[in-house]
Amino acid sequence: MAEPRAPQKDAYGLILDAIDTGIYRPGDRLVESELAERFGVSRTPIREALQRLETQSLLTRDGRSLIVASLTHSQLAELYVVRGELEGLAARLAARHAAPEEVRVLRDMLEADQALVDDPEAMSRANRRFHKQIHLASHNRFLVQQLDLVHRSMALLASTSIAADGRSEDTLREHDEIVKAIEAGDGDAADEALRTHISMAFVTRLKLDAAAVEAAE
Structure with a gap:
């Protein structure tokens, strides 16, 4: 044989x-x-x-x-616009369609991630897992496929915005607002909380990039 x-x-x-x-x-x-x-x-x-x-x-x-490849400033802005729209939709759908067990997993992830605030790389990986869980909880395969493409492009960023001072703690607070909205089945609040989270990450990214340019001059 x-x-x-x-x-x-x-x-x-x-x-x-x-x-x-x-x-x-x-x-x-x-x-x-x-x-x-x-x-x-x-x-x-x-x-x-x-x-x-x-x-x-x-x-x-x-x-x-x-x-x-690397992303230009314009490409970065375009990416975050698309990401905010799609992630917000995923959170909205998760609030409607997530099974109780899926919501429990999100809450457990958030609680476990409290131990990672001093490890930006570990927190960055945990952040990706958290977002992926929301994508899956949306129960929309086409949305998940598009978000996978967006997150592949995020890999072209040379560093994680979570490395900025205080960003890990802010990320956890923002994640908590997202989970609360999903737990409550409030699609509007989940959408808004997720969009706010992406917006704050973009602001942090822009500050990091500006600081890097200044340091290089």
């Missing part, structure tokens, strides 16, 4: 996760042979994954090389 074949690793997912977790940052060059060696995947699926990521504008050309 033939040995079962090991499942082929998902090259696209591996590269995307490496960008999302900061292994590869905006401006980093991605070399097909190096990626194949790092992930233990043949070069053909790596090549196909790179083409797919370029099509999605997560990678861009620098001469003949592919590099991780």
Whole structure:
């Protein structure tokens, strides 16, 4: 009897996760042979994954090389506008359709995240999990797909806004308002709370970017 074949690793997912977790940052060059060696995947699926990521504008050309894309100020503003609209809708739908168990998970996440306020990277990962749970609780597959695309683009930001002083604590307070609204089944309040959360994150991002520009001058 033939040995079962090991499942082929998902090259696209591996590269995307490496960008999302900061292994590869905006401006980093991605070399097909190096990626194949790092992930233990043949070069053909790596090549196909790179083409797919370029099509999605997560990678861009620098001469003949592919590099991780970065967002201009205008692109950043556009991204946050779309994110606010879609995230607000997800919270509104979650308030209507989330099962009691899904709401309980959100509350448990929020309580567990209290221990992470001094670890910006861990808090950033927890923040992504929290938002993903709201997306799923909306029970709208098409909205979840669009939000996945938005959050992939968020990976092109070189740092997390949660690293700013006091932002972890503010994030938890904002998350608490979102969960309270979803628990109450108040779609309007959930929508507003989520939009406010995204707006405050954008303000923090703009301040961080302005400070980085000033430091470089």
